[in-house]
Amino acid sequence: MTLFTNKTFDDFWNLYDKKVGKVNTLKEWKKLKPLEIERIFEHLPSYIKTRERQYRKDPERYLKHKIFMDEIETELKKMNAVKIHEFVKKEEKKEPVWKPNEDEDWNKLKKDINKLAKNWAIR
Numbered sequence: 001m002t003l004f005t006n007k008t009f010d011d012f013w014n015l016y017d018k019k020v021g022k023v024n025t026l027k028e029w030k031k032l033k034p035l036e037i038e039r040i041f042e043h044l045p046s047y048i049k050t051r052e053r054q055y056r057k058d059p060e061r062y063l064k065h066k067i068f069m070d071e072i073e074t075e076l077k078k079m080n081a082v083k084i085h086e087f088v089k090k091e092e093k094k095e096p097v098w099k100p101n102e103d104e105d106w107n108k109l110k111k112d113i114n115k116l117a118k119n120w121a122i123r
Contacts, residue, residue, distance in 0.1 A: 007040075043069075
């Protein structure tokens with residue numbers, strides 16, 4: 001226990017709920033600064049909520065690698081990523097707005113692009 005927090009190793013151990021390597025985890029715990037302990041208890045509820053128990057780091061590694069300093073990918077971010085992915089897939093299925101084969105100016109544009117490319121290649 002410190003002046004800054006009343007959180008103990010046992011509080012962490014019980015909250016983390018992945019009971020492996022207690023001795024080594026306690027050694028890592030003793031190396032922590034009070035502000036790091038505060039950060040752990042801010043971070044841990046979200047970490048537990050977003051990771052299934054089997055995919056969480058062992059508690060020793062959580063402390064040793066300072067996972068508590070990482071940003072948590074929130075459910076909102078995940079949902080936005082899924083929505084964007086679905087939108088892109090939907091848009092890919094639509095017909096393209098611009099159809100180069102039907103565009104009268106396509107051949108002229110193609111010639112201009114080739115001319116520019118040659119000019120830049122010379123320089």
